[in-house]
Amino acid sequence: MPKKAPKEIPAALNRAIDFYRLLNEVPLGVLILDRRRRVLFCNHALEAIVGITAATAQGLACRHVMRSRACLTECPAAQGDLSENVCFETDLINRDRKRIPIRCTLAPIFDAQEHPAGYVETVEDLRPLKEHGAKVNQAYGFGNVVGQSRQMEKLFRIVPVIAQSDASVLITGETGTGKDMLAETLHQESERAKGPFVKINCGALPETLLESELFGHAKGAFTGATENKQGRFHLAHNGTLYLTEIGDLPLPLQVKLLTFLDDKIVYPLGATKGFAADARVVAATHRDLERMVREGRFRQDLFFRLNVLRLHIPPLREREGDVRLLLDHYLNFFTRKTHRSVTGFAPKALSILLDYDYPGNVRELRNIIEYAVNVCREGKILPRHLPAYLSEERESIRPSSAAPQVVIPPPAEVAVEAPSGSGEGSWPMAERRIILEALVKAKGNRQNAARQLGWARSTLWRKMKHYGMDQS
Amino acid sequence: MIRKVLIPLSEEEVAPRFDLAAEVLLVELEADGRILQEKVLILPEPSAERLCHMVMTERAHTVICGGIDGEVFDYLTWKGITVIDDVIGLASAVLRRHAAGGLKSGEIVTTDNSFRPS
The missing domain is CATH 3.40.50.300 (P-loop containing nucleotide triphosphate hydrolases)
Structure with missing residues (x-):
């Protein structure tokens, strides 16, 4: 049974509206077809895509107007009336002899007695999307x-x-x-x-x-399943x-x-x-x-x-050359995002980053760079801008070849265990230690510790609370 | 002078797309528009390249088609072939219209005022 429209909608539309004008305002191409797939109407957006006027298109078979590959090879409506909408990607050749990638959604239209009355087809020009995709993929x-x-x-x-x-x-x-x-x-x-x-x-x-x-x-179905x-x-x-x-x-x-x-x-x-x-x-x-x-x-x-x-x-440690690429990628990403003027990595910092095994893979690398960009603020990233655990006891956090899976303990467990020098190679553990080191350096002054870390005081407080470090 | 006309087909109609037609109508027209000979050729599969090759090997003077890719259009015209594209209609009616002279790109050829291709 079709759902009843909310009362407000009929109230708002209690006067006759110009349906075709409404469709002309839609930024997607819209084509209305009869049951034999002849064009009854096409909106301005579709005119622009296919390069034919609505007046010329009226009465023509859909395939002569659209000239899409799907129309000619596998029209979804060719086998009889559609019962539900179908979506497909294809291409058409418009009147400017340009091949345009499109995405079509063909849906059946039913009359008041639920009998099939025709089709409505929406057509989306995929050129901007494909161009963007090509750039991204390059x-x-x-x-x-x-x-x-x-x-x-x-x-x-x-x-x-x-x-x-x-x-x-x-x-x-x-x-x-x-x-x-x-x-x-x-x-x-x-x-x-x-x-x-x-x-x-x-x-x-x-x-x-x-x-x-x-x-x-x-x-x-069960207690509480009221709908x-x-x-x-x-x-x-x-x-x-x-x-x-x-x-x-x-x-x-x-x-x-x-x-x-x-x-x-x-x-x-x-x-x-x-x-x-x-x-x-x-x-x-x-x-x-x-x-x-x-x-x-x-x-x-x-x-x-x-x-x-x-x-x-594959894990990051097996991806030859990708660490350097990802370091630069995330450096650019976070520099742009945080509006910092970090220009690159100092040779020593780069050496630490390239030598590290990244048991947490790309996610860990991303977190490290986010941290470094936040702490560094400008110039080149130095070893002191990197999380301290990278340069300490690096050997102990290398996963053994027999057990490459790394399980990061949830923060609650980290807070309970708190083995400051144990070197469990997890990010929460490392972050906890960084906070502790900053607090020690700042002699317990949270304002100074937050400044050292490049965080707001509230961020430090939130993280300390998260790791159970605020129970002084 | 005999003129050869090639029309990509989709059943009885001019194919809506040059590159997706698997059949072509090849017609020899006399200077006065009389049809001397006509034959239907079948391609193993639709292909713009194969069709272009056929246009060249059959030494067609004119191609009448529906939609055609800009590159293919430029290639054929560069080879000296007249391409009348964006044509809609039954191939026989389109051919008659062309033989009578004056078929233009973008024309919808109807057999009477009410006809629209089905």
Whole structure:
């Protein structure tokens, strides 16, 4: 049943409005077609894209007006009436003989009796987007992922291919390597880019909540379920569902996820009727799923189902030459963001940064540079502008080759343990030590310590509170 | 003088796009507009390059088409071929209009005042 409009809308529109004039104000190209796909109307934006006037286009078959590749090779409406909207990327050749990349959304129109009456097509000119994308992709990277090492180049070559496929993708890599960024890039480069990108952390919610969050629930399914709720799978319809920390997904939900991957139908908790969700699943984990399968903690069938296409992001220590590139990249980024005039790295500081192993990978490198830019303020970054833990006991924080996974303890644990010289290679630990050192140097004066750190006094106070250091 | 005309086809119509046509109508016209010979050629797959090659090997004088990429248009005109593009209509009607003289780029050729290609 169609939802009733709120009372305010009919009140605002209680006079007849000029529908075509309204459409002419829309910045997207809009084409209204009858059931035989003849043009009834096209707005000014579409006239500008295709280079034909609305008067000339009226009555012509859509394919002669649009001249898009999709019109001529795989028109979604050619097989009969559409029941729901479809979105696709294609290109057209306009009257200036220019080839224009476009994104079309074709939706059916129904009359008052719910009978198909025609179609409305919106057309988006993708030229600005593609030009921007080309610029972004030129800069030693792909999307937001930066790298020029052999390993990353190999990854960048395969990502566009994988993006165009609709199969499930499993992204693996240590913490901080950029799995989330890569997942988003995959979505942006895919044909589902116009659709939603829905992310859910499988390790962040308790099992019962997670089930309801992922699959939704029906009214009355459990105490407190007073309304029907759509799950993330439903929200990701026509888009991508990104399941991060898939290794933390409880076993019962693994079965349910597997069922979805097989049938593509979502059954909300307590509902008898399923919903056919057209969502691409991208999963990521920093865990060793093969080992979890062997230990019986992860279902083998789900692993095989997710492992259709696998992207492994190498840790930063294995990416030859990328540390230097990322140092410069983030230096530029934070210098611009904070309006500082930091010009580069002093040779000694650079040597420390290049020698470091980065167990926290790109995330850790980024944090280090953010810290250094905040502390340095101007000129070149010197060793004293770097977090102290980089130059102290560097050997002890190198992960052993047998256990490359680095688990960063949550801040609460850090505050309890507080082993000032233990050298656990985590950022919260290091930050805690930096604060302590600054406080010692400033002889306990928080104002001076904050100044030394390049922070506001309130930031220092917040961080001290966070690490449980304010109980003097 | 005999003139050769090449029309990329989409079923009975002038193909909306030169680069996506897999069939072409090749016609020899007498100076007075009479059709001497016509044949339909099939390409293994749509390709602007293949079509250009066919235009050259068949020694066509004129290409009548729908949408055409600027680069392909420039190439053909540089080779001395007359390209009449943005044409909409049934190929037979378009050909008759051309044979009678005066077919222009951007023309929508109808068989009567109400006809629009289906």
